[in-house]
Amino acid sequence: MNCFELDNISHSYDRETVLKDVTLQLNPGEILGLFGHNGAGKTTTIKLILGLMKPTAGRLSVLGGQAGDPKVSQHIGYLPENVMFYPQLTGREILAHFARLKGASPAQVPELLAQVGLADAMDARTRTYSKGMRQRLGLAQALLGKPRLLMLDEPTVGLDPVATADLYRLLRQLRDEGTGIVLCSHVLPGVEPYIDRAAILTAGALQAVGDLPSLRRQANMPVTLDLTSAGDVGDLENTINAATRGRETVLRRDGRQLSVDIAPHEKMPVLQELLASGAIADLSIHQPSLEDLYVHFIGAGGLAHRGGAQ
Amino acid sequence: MNAVWTIARKELSDSLRNRWLVAISLVFATLALGIAWFGAAAAGQVGYASTPATIASLASLGIFLIPLIALLLAYDAIVGEEEGGTLLLLMTYPLSRSQLLLGKFLGHGLTLALATVIGFGVAGAAIALLVEDVAIVSLATAMGRFIGSTILLGLGFIALAYLISVRVSEKPVAAGLALAIWFFFVLIFDLLLLGGLVASEGTLNPELMPWLLMLNPTDIYRLLNIVAFSGSEPLSGVLSLGSDLPVGQAGLWLALVMWCVLPLAAALLLFRNRRI
Numbered sequence: 065m066n067c068f069e070l071d072n073i074s075h076s077y078d079r080e081t082v083l084k085d086v087t088l089q090l091n092p093g094e095i096l097g098l099f100g101h102n103g104a105g106k107t108t109t110i111k112l113i114l115g116l117m118k119p120t121a122g123r124l125s126v127l128g129g130q131a132g133d134p135k136v137s138q139h140i141g142y143l144p145e146n147v148m149f150y151p152q153l154t155g156r157e158i159l160a161h162f163a164r165l166k167g168a169s170p171a172q173v174p175e176l177l178a179q180v181g182l183a184d185a186m187d188a189r190t191r192t193y194s195k196g197m198r199q200r201l202g203l204a205q206a207l208l209g210k211p212r213l214l215m216l217d218e219p220t221v222g223l224d225p226v227a228t229a230d231l232y233r234l235l236r237q238l239r240d241e242g243t244g245i246v247l248c249s250h251v252l253p254g255v256e257p258y259i260d261r262a263a264i265l266t267a268g269a270l271q272a273v274g275d276l277p278s279l280r281r282q283a284n285m286p287v288t289l290d291l292t293s294a295g296d297v298g299d300l301e302n303t304i305n306a307a308t309r310g311r312e313t314v315l316r317r318d319g320r321q322l323s324v325d326i327a328p329h330e331k332m333p334v335l336q337e338l339l340a341s342g343a344i345a346d347l348s349i350h351q352p353s354l355e356d357l358y359v360h361f362i363g364a365g366g367l368a369h370r371g372g373a374q
Numbered sequence: 375m376n377a378v379w380t381i382a383r384k385e386l387s388d389s390l391r392n393r394w395l396v397a398i399s400l401v402f403a404t405l406a407l408g409i410a411w412f413g414a415a416a417a418g419q420v421g422y423a424s425t426p427a428t429i430a431s432l433a434s435l436g437i438f439l440i441p442l443i444a445l446l447l448a449y450d451a452i453v454g455e456e457e458g459g460t461l462l463l464l465m466t467y468p469l470s471r472s473q474l475l476l477g478k479f480l481g482h483g484l485t486l487a488l489a490t491v492i493g494f495g496v497a498g499a500a501i502a503l504l505v506e507d508v509a510i511v512s513l514a515t516a517m518g519r520f521i522g523s524t525i526l527l528g529l530g531f532i533a534l535a536y537l538i539s540v541r542v543s544e545k546p547v548a549a550g551l552a553l554a555i556w557f558f559f560v561l562i563f564d565l566l567l568l569g570g571l572v573a574s575e576g577t578l579n580p581e582l583m584p585w586l587l588m589l590n591p592t593d594i595y596r597l598l599n600i601v602a603f604s605g606s607e608p609l610s611g612v613l614s615l616g617s618d619l620p621v622g623q624a625g626l627w628l629a630l631v632m633w634c635v636l637p638l639a640a641a642l643l644l645f646r647n648r649r650i
Contacts, residue, residue, distance in 0.1 A: 077649070114466045116650050134468035142466045148459030152391065164380045165467045205463070 065128040067092055067213040067244030068113050073122035075108055082108045083268045085122070092212065095235060095245045097255050099358055100265030106248050107145075109265070110215055113246075114142060127213060138167060141211030145218045145248075147202030151191035155182055155201050158190060159208070168209035176204040179234070181227065195222035203231065214238065215246040220254060232258045256354040264361045271361040276354065283360045285352040286314070286325035291338070292346040293320055300343045307337040377469045378477040385481025389447070395489055398443055402493025405435055410501050422505040429516045432494075433599035436524055437592045441556050444486060444531035449552040451478045452539040452645065462650055471645050475536060479529075479638060486528040494521050520599055526630045527595045531555075533637035540645040563590045591633040598626045 067090040075083040083105045090096050100106050111117045112124060115132020129136040149158050159173045177186045180200040190198065199222045206214060214235075220228045235245055235258060249255045256276075263273045272279055293300035297320055304315060304324060311334070314325040326334055331349070338344055352360070389395045409431045410422055422428070452475070455461040464474060498517040502510055538551045567586055571578070587593040621629075 116462070116465055134470070137466060138468045140466065142463070144459070144462055146459065147463065150458065150460065152388070161380065161384055162467070165377060165464070165469055167376075167468065 065092070066090060066125070067094075068126045068131075069124070070109070070112070071123040073109075073112065073119045073124055075112060075117065075119050075121075081268055083112075083119075086265075086268075086270050088263055088270060088273060090213070090244045090246065092242045092244050093239055094260045095239050095247060095258060097259035097262040097354075098246055098248045098265070099250075099252065099262060101362065104265040105268040106265060107217070108268075110142075110217065110246070110248070113213075113215065114140065138209065139212040141206035141208065141214040143199075143202045143206040143216045143219055145221075147198060147205075149190045149198065149201060152189060154187050154189050155193070155197075156186040158201065159186075159204055162205050163208050166209045172208060176207055177201075179207075180204045181230070196224065196227065199223055200227070211243060213244050213246075215248075217248045218250070219247070220249065220251060228254065252355040252358055253353065259354075262354065262357075264358060266362050272357075276357070279357050279361075280328065280352055283352065283357050284328060285356060285360055287328050287331050287352070288350040289324045289326060289331070289335070290348045290350065291322045291324065291344050293322065294343055294345040297322065303338065303341045303343045307334050307341075377467075377473045378480060381469075381474055381477025382480035382484065385478055386484055389481075389485040394447065395485055398486070398489035399493040399496075401439070402489060403496045405439075406432060406494050406497030407500060409435070410497065410505075422501065422508065425508065425513050425516050428501075429520050430600050432520060433596055436520075436527070436599075437596060438560060440524055440527050440595075441531040441560055441592065444482075444528040445535045445552040445556055447485065448478070448482045448532040448535035449539055449548045450545050451475070451482070451536055453542055453545050453548045454539075456543065456650075457545050465650055471648075472642050475540070475638075475642055475645050479532065479536070482532050483525075483529050486532065487525045490521055490524050490528065494524070516599075523595050523598045523627075523630060526627075526634060527591055530591045530630065530633040530637065533634055533641060536641035537637050537644065540641050540648055559590050559592050564593070588629050591630060594626050594629050594633070598623070598630070601626075 069089040070086050073086045098106050112119055113126055124131055127136050127139055163170055163173055180203050182200050247255055261275050264271045311330050316323040410428050534555055535552055538548050542548045
């Protein structure tokens with residue numbers, strides 16, 4: 065059973081289209097990164113899956129049931145962006161309240177608080193909590209009742225690097241236990257190593273979905289080879305020019321270091337030729353990062369929408 | 375049901391924590407004892423006047439106080455959760471909007487009911503114990519009716535406060551509208567009614583006028599507590615209209631209950647259509 069399945073989902077309010085024809089699914093034991101600039105439709109997508117709104121068109125199923133059905137929401141954990149709590153209550157009281165609402169065992173409360181590193185602060189009122197502590201409490205709240213679908217909106221905001229690493233380790237562990245996880249973030253380099261698939265939204269439409277290798281194939285962006293010459297840099301330059309003749313490449317020189325941008329499918333032939341020439345002392349290969357891919361798929365049109373209506 | 379009770383329980387423990395419950399109970403007890411003790415001051419003496427006079431004075435004060443307390447208690451029920459950022463989170467839990475609002479209603483209602491029972495109950499007990507030769511049975515009946523109608527009046531205004539709270543998106547606006555509601559029902563309504571009576575110069579159907587009192591829960595409340603003794607004292611102002619009402623006590627109680635049910639139903643309906 066899928067964690068969720070959006071089938072040609074469209075949504076509009078006030079006659080403005082916020083999502084159009086989005087088809088996306090999440091399998092158990094998978095971490096999906098959901099990316100897009102502000103107003104691209106991420107929040108709307110999440111709200112639809114949570115059952116807070118109904119799609120105007122399309123078919124949507126969540127955990128094999130209807131979005132918003134209490135039997136379904138019981139198995140969903142959600143951490144909203146900028147999570148806030150009742151300031152007059154302590155962390156433990158708040159988590160106990162939410163545990164009762166979710167029908168989760170009250171024994172989980174101290175356990176979860178310890179797991180997110182709030183063991184010492186659980187009896188302090190949340191009024192005194194820092195942003196990072198609120199975020200941890202929000203995370204503990206999302207983990208109540210062992211959710212089968214976990215949706216986290218900017219989970220690492222306010223977390224220090226150690227806490228961030230802890231969080232990702234925890235997410236991996238949950239994924240391995242079969243939880244489906246949606247991760248929304250603007251910190252692309254941070255999430256890159258942890259996501260299994262990425263979905264990129266622009267102006268309410270899905271631009272690209274897939275794991276990183278397949279996104280790279282789709283984008284067909286050049287790979288960068290950083291080369292250090294064994295002898296004379298000029299010789300290496302000539303060798304490179306010879307090897308890449310007739311191919312579309314960009315060569316940059318920075319002291320003894322040369323960089324070549326090259327189309328992915330031409331990488332291997334060129335590399336073989338260069339290695340055979342013996343002119344290189346060292347070599348590193350840079351695949352386009354998630355951030356590069358994001359910028360590629362968002363494109364200039366995407367940037368123009370930046371700061372658009374939510 | 376479980377979810378409703380969880381919400382109610384939080385509201386109740388909140389009002390214990392922020393001392394609302396204690397404060398309201400104290401205010402009620404002090405007022406009731408003060409009125410009982412100085413009730414005869416107008417007649418030039420200190421001491422218990424009579425049960426009807428005491429209840430009438432209490433009801434006159436209650437008309438001002440109960441709606442105000444109920445509105446203050448409940449005006450931020452939903453808009454407060456939204457501004458605090460917890461409404462969105464709550465709605466992702468296995469909890470329907472109706473359950474949330476009903477839970478709040480139960481919690482706020484219990485707070486007000488407990489304060490009323492404790493505050494006026496203590497005062498009633500004190501009167502029964504301290505005042506010599508007071509008729510216990512008639513005092514208990516009058517107090518019971520007074521406490522019951524006070525709770526209903528409070529519930530009605532809690533529901534009216536929800537009507538605001540589910541509609542607006544900012545707390546100060548909700549507070550302002552709550553005060554406007556108080557102002558309208560407690561101060562303006564009777565003036566409008568009297569003004570209308572005078573301006574119409576008798577052209578209005580005289581049978582219609584008493585029914586207009588039913589449009590104001592505070593008037594129903596007053597009728598319930600004062601008309602019960604109308605044999606002994608003449609009624610003044612718009613209340614004199616009430617004696618022409620063809621409905622008995624049961625009708626007045628029913629009207630007061632409707633003033634809880636209808637605004638609550640309307641608030642539930644509005645809340646269901648609110649965008650979150």
